[in-house]
Structures are given as C-alpha cells and as structure tokens.
Amino acid sequence: MKPVRMIWTCLLGIALLISGCSSQGGAPDQEKKRLKVGIMLSDVGLGDQSFSDAAFTGLMQAQEDLDIFFDYRELADTTTYEQGLTELVEEGNDLVIGLGFMVKDSLESIASQYPDTTFLLIDEVSEQPNIISLTFKEDEGSYLAGVVAGMKTKSNVVGFIGGVDVPIIRKFETGYIAGVKASNPNAKVVSEFAGDFGKADLGAQIAGNMFEHDQADIIYAAAGFTGIGALEEAEKLGKLAIGVDTDQFFLAEKAVLTSMLKNVDVAIYSAVKTYQEQREFSESHLEFGLQENGIGLAPVRVVPMTKKEEQTFKTLKQQLLSNGIQ
Structure with missing residues (x-):
C-alpha cells in the first residue's frame, strides 16, 4: 500500500470510528434518518494528491459538519467500477457518487438496475433520471493559470500536459491557451497528451x-499522478510548473508557481448538504465555476507577481467573470 494511501485509509478509519461512537447513544429512529453516502473513487484512487483526495476531503468535512456517514471503494480493490458501485448500493447508501468521467458508463449501467437510488456523477453529464450530473468550469481556472504562465515565461514558450485526450482535458487545454494569449500574445503553447493518469515517470x-x-520554461499538467512526475521534473531542471486540482506547491516547492484549484471538496460538500436537507436535487445538472467557488487559483509563489502583473491579472479575471473566455 502506498504511504499516502495508507495515511488516507487511517484517517478514514478514525473518522468512521468517531462517527460510530457519536451515534451509539442515539435513538434507533435517529440513526435511520442519518444520510449514508457512498463514493466510487477515480482510477488512481486515494493518494493521488489531486482528484480523489479532494473528494475524500469533502466527504470527511461533510461527515464532521453534517453528521452523515460515508463509505468508499477503490478500483484497486474492486477490479471494476460496476462491482464497487453495486456494493455501495447494496449496503444501503442513500446517495452513491461516481467520481470521474471514466466511471460514467458503469454508473449508468448500475443506475438503470437500481432506479430508486439517487446517483451523483462527477465530471460528466448523464441523461438518466436518477443520475445527477456535477461538472466544473475547468476552462475558467485553466484560463487564470494561463494568464500567470503568459506573464511569467521568459522564453515565450510554455507547455501543457494532459492525462488523456478526452473532452474534459481539452477544456483544461483550451482555457490555458486562451489565458496565455490574453496576457502574452507572443507566447507559444506546446501540448502533449500522456494517455495515462497514473504514470509519474511518463509525466517526467x-x-x-x-x-x-x-x-x-513553464508547464501546466492536468494529468493526475502523471502530472506529479512533471512537477518533480520541473524542479529537477530548475524550471517552473503549474499544479492542478489541489494546491500542489508542497510536491515541488522550488518549481510550482501556482495551481489551478478544482474544488471538488467544496462541490461534493455542497451537493451532499443539499441532498441531506431536501432528500432530492431540484436540478439534474450542477455546475461549479469561479462564481460558485468550484474553481480557483492557488497563491502565486516562487516568482511572485509584480504590482503591474497583479493589476493585469485582476483585470483579466474580471473580464472572465463578466464576459467568459474570449
């Protein structure tokens, strides 16, 4: 077991133990009303220091604040998404979450078999009536990352590394390129798709x-664990990099300029809170962008922005909020 994954597993055990103890003195009818949430994590699972870890953090916060109970499955343990999702449904979870676009087909298959269960699909859109879709405006956050890259490049060449060439990762690329061009029309963006989210060596x-x-001289990697290898390589070569999903500064402190924040924890917490209060969703598609605090940018470190750059950044961010990506 990976050290980071072991830490997350231990944290879950502690969280579940605490929640179990807190409910022992409650009445049986109170326990029945307690919301149960199950999540099938994305392919890399816990320890990715990105997508899955962020989702897990959101559910731990919901458990602490909202007194829900949650359980999870990882692909490494269940072999297939279908198996993990089935287990979560049959354990009686009220809300079952599928994390990541790659789980869509499996989630739709299981949802059709359990029409009375409510499912939440993260990062993709489904038309099935018992599946609520939750997506992000990744292009908005990537635009801001691109603005910073465009201002900070000295060679006028910056890079983009995508995990897999699919529409959602293209959103990261499109926003990034637009941001670079907005702050530095002379800059060039080179792109490459790794074809895998779990290979740090390939990213490097x-x-x-x-x-x-x-x-x-700057690369932006939207590639999960593969992207971590890219960040580490940037530090090794004395270059700069931009992280993704969470603030990845601590992974390569001499290289990570900033990180595009995809606040999966905030979005999942919000969705769970809504479902706990209403026991249903009023919308079939929930979308989180800058305005909804679903997307953001970590502090610019290593090479902080000048006053002039800060003003340019604020201006372009306001234009983004007002007019969208041009």
Missing part, C-alpha cells in the same frame, strides 16, 4: 522533452 519524460527540446 514528457516535461523533460518540453523543457529541453521545445525550450518551454
């Missing part, structure tokens, strides 16, 4: 090629 190799052969 792609980043190394961009730095050494393309003359990029």
